[in-house]
Amino acid sequence: VQLQESGPGLVKPSQTLSLTCSVSGGSINSGEDYWSWIRHVPGKGLQWIGFIDYTGRPSYNPSLESRLTMSTDTSRNEMSLTLRSLTAADTAVYYCAKGGSLFDPWGQGILVTVSS
Amino acid sequence: DIHMTQSPSSLSASVGDRVTISCRASQSIDHYLNWYQQTPGKAPKLLIFGGFNLQSGVPSRFSGSGSGTDFTLTINSLQPEDFATYFCQQSSSSPYTFGQGTKLEVK
Numbered sequence: 488v489q490l491q492e493s494g495p496g497l498v499k500p501s502q503t504l505s506l507t508c509s510v511s512g513g514s515i516n517s518g519e520d521y522w523s524w525i526r527h528v529p530g531k532g533l534q535w536i537g538f539i540d541y542t543g544r545p546s547y548n549p550s551l552e553s554r555l556t557m558s559t560d561t562s563r564n565e566m567s568l569t570l571r572s573l574t575a576a577d578t579a580v581y582y583c584a585k586g587g588s589l590f591d592p593w594g595q596g597i598l599v600t601v602s603s
Numbered sequence: 604d605i606h607m608t609q610s611p612s613s614l615s616a617s618v619g620d621r622v623t624i625s626c627r628a629s630q631s632i633d634h635y636l637n638w639y640q641q642t643p644g645k646a647p648k649l650l651i652f653g654g655f656n657l658q659s660g661v662p663s664r665f666s667g668s669g670s671g672t673d674f675t676l677t678i679n680s681l682q683p684e685d686f687a688t689y690f691c692q693q694s695s696s697s698p699y700t701f702g703q704g705t706k707l708e709v710k
Contacts, residue, residue: 531703532690532701532702532703532704533647533690533692533701533704534700534701535698535699535700535701546697548697548698549698550698582646582647588635588694588697588699589637589649589652589694590637590639590647590649590692591648591649591658592646592648592649593646593647593648594646595645595646596646
């Protein structure tokens with residue numbers, strides 16, 4: 488399985504971030520697989536954002552839940568992340584990964600900068 | 604949330620050395636502890652899961668131990684490709700949390 492993130496590299500404060508994770512080498516809704524988003528905030532370490540399971544049911548980190556939506560598009564074999572009301576604190580490298588609590592493999596990551 | 608603390612935050616060593624990295628959980632996580640390796644510009648790679656299980660394809664010089672709150676990653680006979688940042692992560696309870704990382708550098 489290989490994963491690849493895509494989306495904007497620069498977003499303005501208060502706006503909404505939309506990222507896509509394209510999955511190849513496997514089906515996003517096969518087996519009992521889970522798919523996660525994780526971010527690496529500069530100087531603050533890795534943070535699990537949430538996962539979506541093979542039925543499309545999400546589970547979010549409570550610290551982000553009020554601003555977060557995750558979904559899958561099985562026809563495109565993709566999952567997506569939407570994060571609203573962005574601030575500079577959301578500047579990070581965003582990764583998608585296979586797994587709900589144990590993550591392997593990971594995508595290469597995409598740097599998202601929140602700045603005006 | 605379960606807080607994960609790694610030590611040291613950075614470590615200098617030479618090729619051929621044996622190094623250990625510690626990870627402590629703020630509460631018991633049984634054996635639900637995983638280790639990842641990240642080299643600059645690359646995605647994190649799973650090394651060890653469930654405290655001591657070596658992920659397929661990972662060299663046997665890597666080993667993990669511990670349970671409850673205290674865990675250790677050991678690398679025997681360091682190789683040049685092992686100089687990287689290592690993260691621990693608990694998969695015991697959501698939200699799943701990571702240590703802050705240990706950067707292993709060339710002495």
